[in-house]
Amino acid sequence: MKIHLISLSLGAVLLAGSASAQDDLTERGRYIATASDCVACHTGNADKPFAGNHVIASPVGDIVATNITPSKTYGIGSYTEAQFSDAVRRGVRADGANLYPAMPYTAFAKLTDEDMHALYAYFMRGVEPVEEPSAQTSLPFPFNIRASMVGWNLLFRDTATYQPDPSKTDAWNRGAYLVQGAAHCSTCHTPRGALMQELDDKFLAGAQVGAWYAPDITSDPETGIGSWSKDEIISYLQTGRAEGRAQAGGSMAEAVEHSFSKLKTEDLEAIATYLADVPASSGAKKEGRFDQGQPGNMTASFRGLDTAPSGLAAGAQVYSANCASCHGINGTGTKDQYYPSLFHNSATTGSNASNFIAAVLNGVDRNTDEGHVFMPPFGTQVNSFNSLTDEEIAQLTNYASTQFGHRSFDVDASDVAQVRAGGPSPNLLQMVRLLMGIGAVVIVLLLALVLLRRRKS
Structure with missing residues (x-):
């Protein structure tokens, strides 16, 4: 009897330990989801977090974020961990279709396997399933053909996870991991090229994002935030304002509210450490953005x-x-x-x-x-x-x-x-249609030449 009771007690301890480990894993995943600000894009109705239906304006049309709750019918509840990782880090859904890079998988690719494991645990066990479908994304031709993303991915997708720089401090590497990966800062703050790819040589140098402009956040003391102290950077991320400097509005206000303000102080310190070391943006210097002007009225x-x-x-x-x-x-x-x-x-x-x-x-x-x-x-x-x-x-x-x-x-x-109206509209759609039109004309001419040769022969 004593042996039986001891066995039961040991089993209870093991079960409790296992449950505790699962809880810790889920909580770690929740923190990564917060750092990644998943809720901002995947929540259309605040009462139904992660249920999708949030509309994201893009240069090629409106993209509707999907339901990423563990609903097996309408969400990602049937995803394996490998399929979940492919969607987050590769931009490929469980059915093999490509996601549009409005989902910042190019940044999330840097997340470690351990963090992906925790993130999967959170979405499968820590998020309430919502049994509702999200609206479908409907883009104009040819962008409605998701297979077109295969070529874009071949050109611009980097699937490498973050590799720490041994010459830098732990704080610097943690900041780099968050800025480049989970927080996906470059998605907004880095200018883009003709095909909407991020221009790596202008990393964090500032870019137009719809109606708002995501400013230069490099170490440039004039156009960037090189004149900010680390405490000012931390204050801005925690509250959305750095007195005498700037205030967060638009999508940055959302990022502060849902993500940065909920991060650990040591992670915000790490982000500030890294940003202070990002090379200054190149180009002609302009007057400083923060110390200008004086009171007065007309x-x-x-x-x-x-x-x-x-x-x-x-x-x-x-x-x-x-x-x-x-x-x-x-x-x-x-x-x-x-x-x-x-x-x-x-x-x-x-x-x-x-x-x-x-x-x-x-x-x-x-x-x-x-x-x-x-x-x-x-x-x-x-x-x-x-x-x-x-x-x-x-x-x-x-x-x-x-x-x-x-x-x-x-x-x-x-x-x-x-x-x-939502900001300047890149001419990507017009450019692609022009190229397609030129291609069609070339094909017609080639066919005409072939027919003429056949008739002559």
Whole structure:
């Protein structure tokens, strides 16, 4: 009897130990999924995380993220671990079809086998299945042919996992692993070539991403973040703002809210260590993006006029009516910088006005442990907030750049309309169709030559 009881007790201990190990593995996978910000793209309805139906705008059309819950009918519940790894790191689904690189498998390829094992455990055991299908992606020809991705992958897909640099510190290597892999920073911050491939020689040098511009985050002290301290980088990732530097909006605000703000401090320190060592971007130097401008206002330029003001005075009037109540008539913001200063602010300077325009059009909305940060969108009528026209936003943008920045913005209503429509559209689709048209003409001519030769013979 004692032997039997001892056996039962030992079995219970082993089962408890096994369950604990599984829990630890699942928790590790949850952390990797958080670092990878999977929820941002694969969640269309906040009440149904990972159930898909989130629409991702791409240069070739809208791509609908799929259901990645463990539903065996509509999600990935029937995926083996090898199939899951192929989807995440190779961009190939269980049925053999290719994923579009809106799924950043080119970055996730760097994830280690151990992390992939944990990630699989999390999605299979730590995520609630949602028994609903996601909408299908429908792209224009020829991009609707997923097999076309085979050629793109042959040219641009690197399947190598991250290899630590023995000459660097553990913190540097951890930061490199996160930046290059899970956090997939280059997906947004690296410029792309004619075929939408990342330009490796311009790693993290800044790129247009839809309506927003993902800025240079290399160690360049002028155009990048080389002048930031590590504490400022960490603060920005944790809260979405670095006082006197920048504030996160758009997809970066989502990344801060869902991913970076939930990472361990030591991982944020590792990211800051690595970014401080990324080679400065090449190209002509421009004035710094962070130390520019001073407080001031131009209210005297439009008050008491018998006619509507024009030029900078018109922008000053738009600012006074819509922005001054939060950011201050002189652009100083509030004392606690909840509403930030508009001088010493990257949004009001630089060579690209997209972020200022997009913030005005779309607003800013992010949640972190620091609290809820909200700026209403002025591109649409929301409650009592007015909707500004493209012309008014252009006037406001030019005024803000002149009063608080380097006078580097010179935009008109058409520039605002482009951002309102989702940003500049690469001519990839037109280029591919042109090449296909040329190819068709060549084929027709070759066939005609063959027929002529046959007739002569």
